[in-house]
Amino acid sequence: MKSYREMSNEELKAEIDVLMKEYRQYQNMDLKLNMSRGKPCLDQLDLSMGLMDVLSSEADMFCEDGTDCRNYGVLDGIEECKELIGDMMENRPDNIIIYGNSSLNVMYDTVSRAMTHGIMGNTPWCKLDRVKFLCPVPGYDRHFAITEYFGIEMIPVPMTPTGPDMAIVEKMVSTDEQVKGIWCVPKYSNPQGYSYSDETVRRFARLKPAAKDFRIFWDNAYGIHHLYDLDQDYLIEILAECKRVGNPDLVYKFASTSKITFPGSGISALATSPNNLEDIRSQLAIQTIGHDKVNQLRHVRFFGDIHGMVKHMHKHAEILRPKFEAVEEILDKNLSGLDIGSWTKPKGGYFISFDAMPGCAKEIVAKAKKAGVEMTKAGATWPYGRDPYDSNIRIAPSYPPLNDLKTATELFSLVVRIISARKILDNRDKAE
Amino acid sequence: MKSYREMSNEELKAEIDVLMKEYRQYQNMDLKLNMSRGKPCLDQLDLSMGLMDVLSSEADMFCEDGTDCRNYGVLDGIEECKELIGDMMENRPDNIIIYGNSSLNVMYDTVSRAMTHGIMGNTPWCKLDRVKFLCPVPGYDRHFAITEYFGIEMIPVPMTPTGPDMAIVEKMVSTDEQVKGIWCVPKYSNPQGYSYSDETVRRFARLKPAAKDFRIFWDNAYGIHHLYDLDQDYLIEILAECKRVGNPDLVYKFASTSKITFPGSGISALATSPNNLEDIRSQLAIQTIGHDKVNQLRHVRFFGDIHGMVKHMHKHAEILRPKFEAVEEILDKNLSGLDIGSWTKPKGGYFISFDAMPGCAKEIVAKAKKAGVEMTKAGATWPYGRDPYDSNIRIAPSYPPLNDLKTATELFSLVVRIISARKILDNRDKAE
Numbered sequence: 001m002k003s004y005r006e007m008s009n010e011e012l013k014a015e016i017d018v019l020m021k022e023y024r025q026y027q028n029m030d031l032k033l034n035m036s037r038g039k040p041c042l043d044q045l046d047l048s049m050g051l052m053d054v055l056s057s058e059a060d061m062f063c064e065d066g067t068d069c070r071n072y073g074v075l076d077g078i079e080e081c082k083e084l085i086g087d088m089m090e091n092r093p094d095n096i097i098i099y100g101n102s103s104l105n106v107m108y109d110t111v112s113r114a115m116t117h118g119i120m121g122n123t124p125w126c127k128l129d130r131v132k133f134l135c136p137v138p139g140y141d142r143h144f145a146i147t148e149y150f151g152i153e154m155i156p157v158p159m160t161p162t163g164p165d166m167a168i169v170e171k172m173v174s175t176d177e178q179v180k181g182i183w184c185v186p187k188y189s190n191p192q193g194y195s196y197s198d199e200t201v202r203r204f205a206r207l208k209p210a211a212k213d214f215r216i217f218w219d220n221a222y223g224i225h226h227l228y229d230l231d232q233d234y235l236i237e238i239l240a241e242c243k244r245v246g247n248p249d250l251v252y253k254f255a256s257t258s259k260i261t262f263p264g265s266g267i268s269a270l271a272t273s274p275n276n277l278e279d280i281r282s283q284l285a286i287q288t289i290g291h292d293k294v295n296q297l298r299h300v301r302f303f304g305d306i307h308g309m310v311k312h313m314h315k316h317a318e319i320l321r322p323k324f325e326a327v328e329e330i331l332d333k334n335l336s337g338l339d340i341g342s343w344t345k346p347k348g349g350y351f352i353s354f355d356a357m358p359g360c361a362k363e364i365v366a367k368a369k370k371a372g373v374e375m376t377k378a379g380a381t382w383p384y385g386r387d388p389y390d391s392n393i394r395i396a397p398s399y400p401p402l403n404d405l406k407t408a409t410e411l412f413s414l415v416v417r418i419i420s421a422r423k424i425l426d427n428r429d430k431a432e
Numbered sequence: 433m434k435s436y437r438e439m440s441n442e443e444l445k446a447e448i449d450v451l452m453k454e455y456r457q458y459q460n461m462d463l464k465l466n467m468s469r470g471k472p473c474l475d476q477l478d479l480s481m482g483l484m485d486v487l488s489s490e491a492d493m494f495c496e497d498g499t500d501c502r503n504y505g506v507l508d509g510i511e512e513c514k515e516l517i518g519d520m521m522e523n524r525p526d527n528i529i530i531y532g533n534s535s536l537n538v539m540y541d542t543v544s545r546a547m548t549h550g551i552m553g554n555t556p557w558c559k560l561d562r563v564k565f566l567c568p569v570p571g572y573d574r575h576f577a578i579t580e581y582f583g584i585e586m587i588p589v590p591m592t593p594t595g596p597d598m599a600i601v602e603k604m605v606s607t608d609e610q611v612k613g614i615w616c617v618p619k620y621s622n623p624q625g626y627s628y629s630d631e632t633v634r635r636f637a638r639l640k641p642a643a644k645d646f647r648i649f650w651d652n653a654y655g656i657h658h659l660y661d662l663d664q665d666y667l668i669e670i671l672a673e674c675k676r677v678g679n680p681d682l683v684y685k686f687a688s689t690s691k692i693t694f695p696g697s698g699i700s701a702l703a704t705s706p707n708n709l710e711d712i713r714s715q716l717a718i719q720t721i722g723h724d725k726v727n728q729l730r731h732v733r734f735f736g737d738i739h740g741m742v743k744h745m746h747k748h749a750e751i752l753r754p755k756f757e758a759v760e761e762i763l764d765k766n767l768s769g770l771d772i773g774s775w776t777k778p779k780g781g782y783f784i785s786f787d788a789m790p791g792c793a794k795e796i797v798a799k800a801k802k803a804g805v806e807m808t809k810a811g812a813t814w815p816y817g818r819d820p821y822d823s824n825i826r827i828a829p830s831y832p833p834l835n836d837l838k839t840a841t842e843l844f845s846l847v848v849r850i851i852s853a854r855k856i857l858d859n860r861d862k863a864e
Contacts, residue, residue, distance in 0.1 A: 039504050045502040048502075049493075052487045052489045053488055053489045056484050056488075057481040057482055057484045059484060061481075068474070068477065070694040070697065071472065071477060071695050072471050072690075072695040073696070100724070101532065101723065102720045102721060104720055105719055108718065108719040112544055115558075117581075126556075126558045127558075142721075146719075149549075262502040262726055263504040264503065264505070264724060264725055264726075265726035265727065287540040288534045288536055288540070289696065290534075291533065291534075292696060292697045293697065295727070
């Protein structure tokens with residue numbers, strides 16, 4: 001296709017006329033499609049229904065060590081669950097605390113504890129004038145919402161296909177004592193689906209923070225969420241690398257089964273160094289008597305071991321792969337060569353990141369909505385919901401049925417073409 | 433029996449000799465009995481095993497409003513669960529937020545949120561020089577642990593059989609702006625099993641706090657945990673009373689199913705006014721996408737309605753009642769008339785409170801332990817673990833099988849007699 005940039009004004013106007021007719025047709029379809037959140041679809045949820053059978057009224061509710069999972073106790077998780085989640089996270093079971101149903105909640109609590117009590121004996125953040133977090137952008141809106149809620153200043157750092165721009169990260173972390181953390185989704189990042197390169201992980205592990213209580217918030221949300229079995233990304237395990245380079249306490253690593261079994265009814269976990277664990281357990285013992293061990297046991301019995309979990313993830317991939325491929329195919333078909341946007345092609349995770357021409361994202365999302373297709377709010381992938389380029393849009397292909405998804409993506413790319421063509425005309429107007 | 437106080441020194445010494453021989457016999461039995469925590473026993477846990485069958489792989493996992501309980505969403509709980517827990521708490525469903533497995537966690541988070549963000553627009557407590565909580569004593573150690581953890585100053589207020597000494601509560605709350613809260617277990621209190629009288633509840637609802645952000649932390653942990661069906665305590669519902677007297681935002685009310693189904697795998701809830709709910713939801717939306725809806729649905733399907741839950745509680749009472757009665761009978765038999773201790777006779781809840789002669793509690797608990805009977809740590813029922821009278825001991829009859837419980841109580845009362853006799857001799861020595 002001919003690049004829109006090379007089209008004359010007349011060509012562009014004619015193009016818009018054609019596209020708008022097509023758009024009206026979509027509007028007449030009364031669509032109600034949603035590509036806004038990374039929600040598993042019904043077929044994916046059905047994959048885990050066996051979870052409901054492994055603990056019946058006849059079931060043995062005891063752990064291997066004799067613990068009755070039904071009663072109080074066991075602050076940081078039953079052993080067999082630590083074993084399973086350890087294999088999932090690539091960490092030793094004794095580096096892990098098993099939590100409730102939400103890793104977001106664990107991240108929130110981790111920031112909250114740092115606010116009120118500080119990290120490993122350091123000044124509570126609420127007593128400091130200013131606390132800053134580095135935020136690779138585009139990134140995950142719920143991460144940014146936590147730091148915003150606690151009044152933590154968020155500093156955007158550009159993402160690249162190999163991870164955050166490490167020169168900027170290194171400089172800020174090593175020179176500014178107010179920088180206390182960085183949000184990372186290291187594997188199949190939200191929203192691009194990028195995975196950090198070996199060099200990026202090595203440089204993270206070798207950070208020399210000015211602040212003793214600087215921590216990397218390593219949200220390994222998509223650690224085993226591959227779309228392809230053989231062509232999958234593999235990261236250097238960050239805790240081990242930190243330990244090897246003499247930086248053992250640098251990382252809090254988070255994960256959950258939310259997109260493995262049932263979102264909201266799974267188990268979450270934190271992996272970190274013994275020093276950090278001790279610090280955290282002293283608070284956790286005040287906060288709760290323990291998390292849901294019956295659900296931990298249920299997950300262990302359902303999967304058996306990590307191989308069971310990996311086989312289960314293949315089934316998710318069978319459902320998700322055609323959806324990702326459909327979105328990519330339609331975007332390719334409708335937008336390639338037009339020079340009005342670019343998008344990522346992840347090997348895993350839950351999102352595709354779309355970069356529109358600067359100044360177009362909000363209009364695109366609004367116009368898609370007017371035809372019944374809901375996208376993630378433009379700006380959501382930036383701290384404070386403000387994308388300075390008004391360019392990034394997160395596409396979440398998982399939830400809609402395949403045919404709906406195709407329709408939604410056709411409409412989306414149509415809208416991208418309309419808004420971009422108008423923007424080019426507009427820009428030429430202004431340049432005159 | 434003759435009061436120890438009226439015995440001569442010689443009589444007391446002879447008594448101690450006899451009792452010590454008996455004590456040696458217990459020591460030779462190699463007992464390992466635990467009366468320290470309010471843990472349900474195995475038979476009680478078995479009552480809820482049907483919970484494991486109501487959601488099978490064939491189950492309908494949808495709410496009545498069409499919500500798929502397996503997926504993300506529904507921040508404050510599914511409607512049918514609010515309905516059930518509303519009936520349990522005697523509150524309207526729309527005054528309720530359903531949380532995860534631990535009401536302790538909800539209380540912790542409530543204090544933590546007040547520390548970092550304040551209550552309904554008031555100054556965050558972490559920005560204040562001093563924050564105080566009133567603590568009816570004896571009380572619940574895990575409450576006190578939360579306020580201690582956050583550096584909140586705890587002020588003991590004497591408990592009476594009708595509730596906290598309200599004259600003191602009223603005076604402190606109305607005159608001291610630093611007093612921000614009070615811990616209450618209003619029904620079958622921990623550890624005495626006292627229930628607040630109507631007058632007490634009315635006076636609570638009519639408090640005129642100096643601090644706008646003063647809240648009553650009303651931990652209704654044992655709301656339906658009766659030992660007797662007809663002879664049960666009934667309280668004026670506090671939220672309704674607060675609303676009637678024009679004090680709608682005064683109370684956070686907590687409850688859970690921890691001692692109804694499985695401790696650690698139940699659901700918890702908070703009931704409060706619309707203003708407070710709005711304040712809390714704005715934080716909750718940052719902390720999590722939602723709590724475990726599958727477990728909410730499981731509880732709803734298991735109980736059906738509040739009548740199902742009440743029938744279930746009768747079964748708990750059948751198991752617990754003989755245990756409470758056995759403890760009381762043995763204490764009566766061994767200690768009545770000796771004038772060396774007093775204890776409560778609750779109609780519900782999980783504890784019996786024992787008041788030893790001042791200065792004896794620690795020694796009693798230590799000596800019981802040396803014969804293999806573990807009691808709650810002496811002092812635990814007071815803020816900072818410091819009972820200034822060294823007198824109160826919490827007895828938890830629920831966990832040990834009935835015969836073990838009888839043995840443990842025999843041993844306990846024997847130890848009370850030994851330590852008290854020695855204390856009387858000691859006191860006479862010092863008085864000379």
